Amino acid sequence: MGTSGRGHRRRGRPNVSNGPKGLPGVALDQLTQDSQGEGGLRRVMDSNEDQLVIRDYDATWPIRFSELTTRVKAHLGALITQVEHVGSTAVPGLIAKPVIDMDVVLASPSYLSEVIRLLGTLGYAHEGDLGIAGREAFRWPSGEPRHHFYVLHPSAPELRRHLAFRDALRADRAIRDAYSELKKSVALQYSHDRNAYTEAKSEFIKTIIGAV
16 A cells, blocks of 8 residues: 555556545535534534534644643553544545544554553543454543544554545545545435445545555
């Protein structure tokens, strides 16, 4: 997936102008406006913890990420090498669910058990790898705003995938805008099925990652 290495050839940028087949673009104002109307909030699911909410980009997202990162680094210290802001809230100008995604990278896989213990003191509940090797998921502390928190081995393919897609979206406005249109469309199509919403975006993500 990287751009270097013997025999690797960078492929041309994929055609993203029209979005995936069968998922036409949907104007943002076609999404249901939240009764509060604040911050471009669009609600497309019932009121519960797993409701699917799409917001216009919010400049406070990187601030929230920075706050979470400062706390994590203070507790984990040399056990980790980096904390990455990934997912749609990491891309300026991109609509997103208002949920921060964090990838915390271990300095060594052998540190995992101690990291799990220390994160537990902050209220993070370890959920295992959830079927993705090299990536450990944690539920956010009770009473805090929802955020997705992952601890990854430094060589984990999922880490490379997250960073490659984020960086592609940041670097190319055409890709970012096409992804926004897809997100609007599938948010309406799968308004009551979070898993289907995620799956409907997977082919687009694979295409972009495969081109970098």
